[in-house]
Amino acid sequence: MNLSFFDQFSSPYLLGIPLILLSLLFPALLLPSPNNRWVNNRLSTLQSWLLHLITKQLMIPLNKTGHKWALMLTSLMMMLLTINLLGLLPYTFTPTTQLSMNMALAFPLWLATLLTGLRNQPSTSLGHLLPEGTPTPLIPALIIIETTSLLIRPLALGVRLTANLTAGHLLIQLISTATTALLPMMPTVSILTALVLLMLTILEVAVAMIQAYVFVLLLSLYLQENI
Amino acid sequence: GLLSERHLMDVRLGELPMWLATCDFSPQGLLGGIQKAWSSYCNKYINVKRGGVAGVSMLLAGYCILSYGWNYQHISKISFLVSI
Numbered sequence: 144m145n146l147s148f149f150d151q152f153s154s155p156y157l158l159g160i161p162l163i164l165l166s167l168l169f170p171a172l173l174l175p176s177p178n179n180r181w182v183n184n185r186l187s188t189l190q191s192w193l194l195h196l197i198t199k200q201l202m203i204p205l206n207k208t209g210h211k212w213a214l215m216l217t218s219l220m221m222m223l224l225t226i227n228l229l230g231l232l233p234y235t236f237t238p239t240t241q242l243s244m245n246m247a248l249a250f251p252l253w254l255a256t257l258l259t260g261l262r263n264q265p266s267t268s269l270g271h272l273l274p275e276g277t278p279t280p281l282i283p284a285l286i287i288i289e290t291t292s293l294l295i296r297p298l299a300l301g302v303r304l305t306a307n308l309t310a311g312h313l314l315i316q317l318i319s320t321a322t323t324a325l326l327p328m329m330p331t332v333s334i335l336t337a338l339v340l341l342m343l344t345i346l347e348v349a350v351a352m353i354q355a356y357v358f359v360l361l362l363s364l365y366l367q368e369n370i
Numbered sequence: 371g372l373l374s375e376r377h378l379m380d381v382r383l384g385e386l387p388m389w390l391a392t393c394d395f396s397p398q399g400l401l402g403g404i405q406k407a408w409s410s411y412c413n414k415y416i417n418v419k420r421g422g423v424a425g426v427s428m429l430l431a432g433y434c435i436l437s438y439g440w441n442y443q444h445i446s447k448i449s450f451l452v453s454i
Binding site: 166 | 426
């Protein structure tokens with residue numbers, strides 16, 4: 144059977160149970176629930192520090208009503224961060240490479256921000272469709288452009304996350320195949336390729352963290368406009 | 371002491387079938403056993419004063435091995451003699 148490079152993105156089944164279920168539940172084991180001790184263990188302390196950092200960064204630009212979204216945004220951030228980083232381990236499955244899952248995350252959250260804005264302050268929300276100071280003849284075209292850009296936001300959110308992670312995983316698989324294939328023939332070229340692979344893995348770790356952050360940041364930006 | 375109250379690690383090999391007979395295999399019993407195992411793992415490796423990476427690394431290694439087992443049927447069909 145030929146080696147197909149897209150096989151890593153299909154969720155394998157064992158006894159009818161897909162691996163994606165395990166990959167979604169496993170991060171819960173790595174994040175300990177906070178307890179009432181004054182001095183926690185190192186893992187809990189690290190986690191609390193990270194959570195405080197994330198929450199502070201996300202909540203500073205939002206007003207009081209926006210703070211109701213703190214739990215949603217912070218837990219989303221932790222989930223995406225752990226899922227993306229765990230996907231870099233060997234043989235694991237990354238659920239965020241599936242477009243269905245990312246759209247399921249992006250679309251309802253974006254729609255929630257949009258509906259909140261339209262319900263509570265409709266004029267301000269609709270006012271965002273026309274930037275200040277546009278020349279009068281341009282107004283109809285600009286409204287159409289802004290509406291398109293508004294409606295394409297959930298698609299962009301979902302596809303950005305999917306594409307970045309999928310591309311990264313594919314690149315890692317391709318370059319590691321090249322390294323293994325070259326090893327018997329040209330060892331020096333193989334070592335150079337292995338160096339490229341090392342840099343790529345470091346890049347992928349960064350991308351995993353950045354993409355999670357960008358997803359949540361954009362959502363909080365959409366929230367700021369509408370709340 | 372009493373056989374049913376000892377931990378698995380303290381049971382000798384010859385006594386294993388007897389120990390298994392005293393186990394509670396109902397759903398509540400199994401869940402209680404899983405809970406006990408998880409909390410004893412946490413207390414031994416994570417809830418310590420100077421915990422290191424070992425506690426979490428063992429969990430990650432177990433996760434990798436479990437994923438490998440899940441994938442095994444699919445991976446075993448890949449033949450490396452195919453020219454790329």
